[in-house]
Amino acid sequence: MAATIYDIAKKAGVSIATVSRVFNNSENVSDKSRKKVLAVADEVGYHPQVYAQGLASRKNNTLMIVVPVISNYFFMEILGGVQDKLSDLNYDLSIFNISPNKDLKKQVEHVLKRRWAEGYLFVSVHLKDEDWESFTKYNVPITLVDEYFEGFDSVSVDNSQGAYRAVKALYDSGHTKIAMLSAYEDSKPIKDRLRGYKKALKECGIPFNGKLIVKGDTMNRDGFTERAGYEAMKKILALKPRPDACFCASDIQAVGALKAMQDTRISIPIIGYDDIELAEYMGLSTVRQPMREMGFFATQNLIDRMNNPDKTVSQTIYTPELVTRTSISVNGRSKDT
Amino acid sequence: MAATIYDIAKKAGVSIATVSRVFNNSENVSDKSRKKVLAVADEVGYHPQVYAQGLASRKNNTLMIVVPVISNYFFMEILGGVQDKLSDLNYDLSIFNISPNKDLKKQVEHVLKRRWAEGYLFVSVHLKDEDWESFTKYNVPITLVDEYFEGFDSVSVDNSQGAYRAVKALYDSGHTKIAMLSAYEDSKPIKDRLRGYKKALKECGIPFNGKLIVKGDTMNRDGFTERAGYEAMKKILALKPRPDACFCASDIQAVGALKAMQDTRISIPIIGYDDIELAEYMGLSTVRQPMREMGFFATQNLIDRMNNPDKTVSQTIYTPELVTRTSISVNGRSKDT
DNA sequence: CTGAAAGCGCTTACAG
């Protein structure tokens, strides 16, 4: 049906080798041949097929991002950084969205085995060390983003430190009964952020109280949703004695939390996490991660490794910064009306 | 380096044909052979390479979604619907994110030419009819989502009707000076929604006034951002005479608009568009499209066409519905404090 | 149920 390199070669009166060279930007083609080939190819809409190219050349010029949840601001920003980096490079970018209904490790393995891409960027894929370890045998360039494993290059953020800074800020503005609006407790970010929360309390001389760690009831997306935030804040506000401030594990939960405070007409200062675009428009104080830079750098890193498979593994850890807005003093909404 | 079908065949003591059959779930393999092959394959982490399979079988079992902006709620929901549909089918799903910096048509053509997937879902890709027409020659299954072209199957929503309903609702609750918080005027959704806006006004006997169509200054993502919404609402509130209600072209802009109203302490009823998850938590009235169903249905449609290339082209158009929350009467926020 | 062999559409030394 579709034209092949043979058709083009015949029509252009050259060999298939020449056609191939034209499409691979080889310099060893006369201008005349090149023009002729291009003209014929354009006419029939020909372009080498990825699968044939991939097999013959043993490379496919594609990078693949593997990610569990596309629908979140963190990923979008990372993606932006990746695309910035890739924009002048000649790589195709494909995104594989891990399905929440199937086994995570199996899916990762599936992708790796099929040798779809030349390099992989795993974003927010959290696996046990032994699982990551088992993937080293595929011997393919991998960079981890928002995850840490000593066997692969990684780019992550110090979640514990971020939480620490948020809680510390709350303490510094005079609060001592600080709740943590949490999510699924086994999720990686929650574990890390809880650690930071505890560390801050300890440093401030406040005893840890498990009752102040509250999550919602809705646990899709591990509880990182508006709804779960809403549910959790309702519980927090019903606590006796009532907490006088709250660190939220994510901005998206904070949105729900804000709504819960509105509905109950009780406001306490809160700090979120992520600095999603909305945060600015909700006056939400939060903890910001340099997402775009992370995506950019991770891509750079991956490409470096592809070009030099033997370079030593590097771990890059960014420190998040606190962004202060109105929500830290009082609920940003209440003030304005 | 990596194992091939020959290695597995040798180790398992069978021919490569048998190994191939095992991986293609052919029934004509003895249990003994199958087990042996699977055992060996598992041991070395073997799996047929996509590129070799793709070339030899002339199919690759993958569907590709091509989309300009991943980072929006509409797309996320569409994706959810696609994944729902695909969950038990044996297709891989790959996402190609059109880069905003390069020529749209060229990128689409690039993807199509390379024959990456067996079927394509174009989501919110807006092209001229003649461009779509030129792609028919590739003769590959394509379904358009949120776009209409008579030559391909399509699944879309009646944007004009959605806007019409919103404006009508505003009128019905007593408003006559209704502004439209717009975005980049050449974008497809804006053109359609403006049409609905005009239609509603006409029906209500209100003369159209171009001054009431206002967009922001920041035009990235065609102005569908919080920032652009903020900017536009500031302008709207400064208009004399001041509009007494506003139809926003998207929820995300409405978020900015809400903030602008807070900052200026002037509130007028607004209705958004999309019904993003946040809307509920902001009390935002809006126009809802059945996104998940659309994704599900479009995928079904695409697969049908792949199985039956000659079936007649079908156009499916959904009608959006109005979701009423507090923002339609007064700014949902102001009430609560 | 199984294997030998042709073929998928390219790339890439090699020789000229």
Add this chain to the structure above:
DNA sequence: CTGAAAGCGCTTACAG
């Protein structure tokens, strides 16, 4: 600058 030919790692009739 150019072409003939081997090879990439699979699938799939075909014959048994």
